[in-house]
Amino acid sequence: MNEQLNNNNAASTHEEPNYTKIFYWLTALTAIEIGIALIPNGPFYPTLLQGFLLISTAVWKAALVALYFMHLKYEKRILGAIAMIPLVLMIMALIFFLNDITVPDPLSEDLSTSDIEVVLDN
Amino acid sequence: MSETAAIDATQESYESPVTPESWGKFGMWIFLTGDAMSFGALLVAYGAIRAASANWPIPNDILGISLTAFMTFLLIVSSLTMVRALSAVKHGDISGLKKYLGLTILGGVFFLGLQAYEWTHLIHVGLGFSENPWGSSLFGATFFSITGFHGMHVTGGVIYLSVVLINAQRGKFSADNHNIVELVGLYWHFVDLVWILVFTLVYLI
Numbered sequence: 001m002n003e004q005l006n007n008n009n010a011a012s013t014h015e016e017p018n019y020t021k022i023f024y025w026l027t028a029l030t031a032i033e034i035g036i037a038l039i040p041n042g043p044f045y046p047t048l049l050q051g052f053l054l055i056s057t058a059v060w061k062a063a064l065v066a067l068y069f070m071h072l073k074y075e076k077r078i079l080g081a082i083a084m085i086p087l088v089l090m091i092m093a094l095i096f097f098l099n100d101i102t103v104p105d106p107l108s109e110d111l112s113t114s115d116i117e118v119v120l121d122n
Numbered sequence: 123m124s125e126t127a128a129i130d131a132t133q134e135s136y137e138s139p140v141t142p143e144s145w146g147k148f149g150m151w152i153f154l155t156g157d158a159m160s161f162g163a164l165l166v167a168y169g170a171i172r173a174a175s176a177n178w179p180i181p182n183d184i185l186g187i188s189l190t191a192f193m194t195f196l197l198i199v200s201s202l203t204m205v206r207a208l209s210a211v212k213h214g215d216i217s218g219l220k221k222y223l224g225l226t227i228l229g230g231v232f233f234l235g236l237q238a239y240e241w242t243h244l245i246h247v248g249l250g251f252s253e254n255p256w257g258s259s260l261f262g263a264t265f266f267s268i269t270g271f272h273g274m275h276v277t278g279g280v281i282y283l284s285v286v287l288i289n290a291q292r293g294k295f296s297a298d299n300h301n302i303v304e305l306v307g308l309y310w311h312f313v314d315l316v317w318i319l320v321f322t323l324v325y326l327i
Contacts, residue, residue, distance in 0.1 A: 016209060023202045027195065034191055037182065037326040051327050058322035062315050069201050069311040079151050086158035090166055097170040 017068045026061055033057045150305045154312045157275075161316050164271060165323055168264045179256035184249070185240075185265075185325055193236050194321045200229030201314045204307045214297035216290065223287045223303075226310065230280040237273050241266075265324060272320055275313050282306050 036053045039045060067073040072080055172178050203225040210218030244265075248255045254262045286306045289295065295303060 019202060019205045019209070023198060026198045026201075030191065030194055030198070033322065033326060034187055037187065054322050054326050058319055061318045065201065065311055065315045065318065069205055069314075070308055079148070082151050082155050083158075085155055086162045089159060090162040093163065093166040094169070097166060 017073075019068070022064055022068045025064055029057055029061050029064075033061075146301055146305050147308070150308050154308065157312070158316075161268075161271070161319075164264075164268050165319065168268060168323065171260050171264060175258045175260065177257040179254065179258070179261055181261075181265075181325055181327070184256055184261075185244070187325060189236060189240060190321060190325050193233055194317060196229050196233050196236070197314045197317050200226045200233070201311050203229065204310045208300065208303050208307050211290075211295050211300040211303050212297060216293070216295065219295060219303065220287060220290050223283060223290060227280055227283045227287065230276055230283065230310075234273065234276055234280070237269065237276075241269075268320055268324055272313070272316055275316070279306075279310050279313050282309060 033054060036050060036057065039050070041047050041050060066083065072083060203222045207219050207222035207226060210216075210222055249262045249265070251263050251266055252259050254260075283306055286302060289302070
């Protein structure tokens with residue numbers, strides 16, 4: 001039975017990806033990420049662009065791990081769909097939090113008294 | 123009649139549209155999905171608290187990058203040794219399986235040692251759950267919660283891998299019976315994947 005299970009295992013029967021190549025990609029992308037983080041911000045390199053580049057690189061690395069090391073690329077689509085659920089929920093949570101992110105909490109301990117006064121006046 | 127029914131039942135389990143592979147793998151993916159939601163919630167909360175804070179410190183200045191970059195590299199290497207372990211057992215190379223499982227465990231233990239060193243250093247310079255000499259006190263709370271939660275996963279992974287290694291020593295795996303190795307591999311790669319996101323969101327941005 002186990003034998004049959006393994007023979008029917010979609011991810012077990014595919015040709016193995018080049019794991020060393022994926023490893024080199026992950027290492028190179030990590031080095032690039034560190035470079036992106038260390039370059040000082042300026043008028044042509046705003047914090048927003050830096051953040052976008054860093055998140056894009058991280059998502060690229062995470063996708064490489066999921067697709068090749070976790071064999072998601074070779075699995076049935078249902079597993080890929082299940083794996084997408086947390087990502088969708090994270091995006092939804094970000095949208096729900098957007099109001100809190102863009103409008104600082106007037107009672108936050110991190111705000112100075114003058115900041116709170118400005119917020120309350122408005 | 124009963125024999126035919128038994129055969130049908132067996133075929134049904136293979137041909138189910140939900141999981142034609144092992145049920146174990148399906149279960150592991152369900153577990154990882156739930157776990158990813160926990161990490162997702164922590165990271166989204168971190169982002170929201172940070173964005174709403176007026177005096178959030180620059181993490182690079184406090185935490186440094188070189189040590190955690192090396193820790194990231196260590197987890198990537200351990201993911202490589204993990205896939206090598208699975209590849210070895212699929213080809214019937216049990217000594218290769220044991221060697222690569224051992225190296226993966228070593229990577230995990232080394233990672234935990236470095237994290238303990240980092241935590242000790244940060245606590246000594248004044249960072250705590252409710253204290254932060256460089257700005258918002260919530261920085262310490264979120265930092266220790268996220269990296270601590272991940273560290274517990276690495277600890278669990280090291281224990282899980284050790285149990286699989288003990289079973290490998292006892293000769294429980296072969297080219298035709300390696301589902302358990304695949305499952306522990308999924309867990310370990312997930313731990314690596316989460317760290318990739320933690321490294322970027324907490325240390326680099």
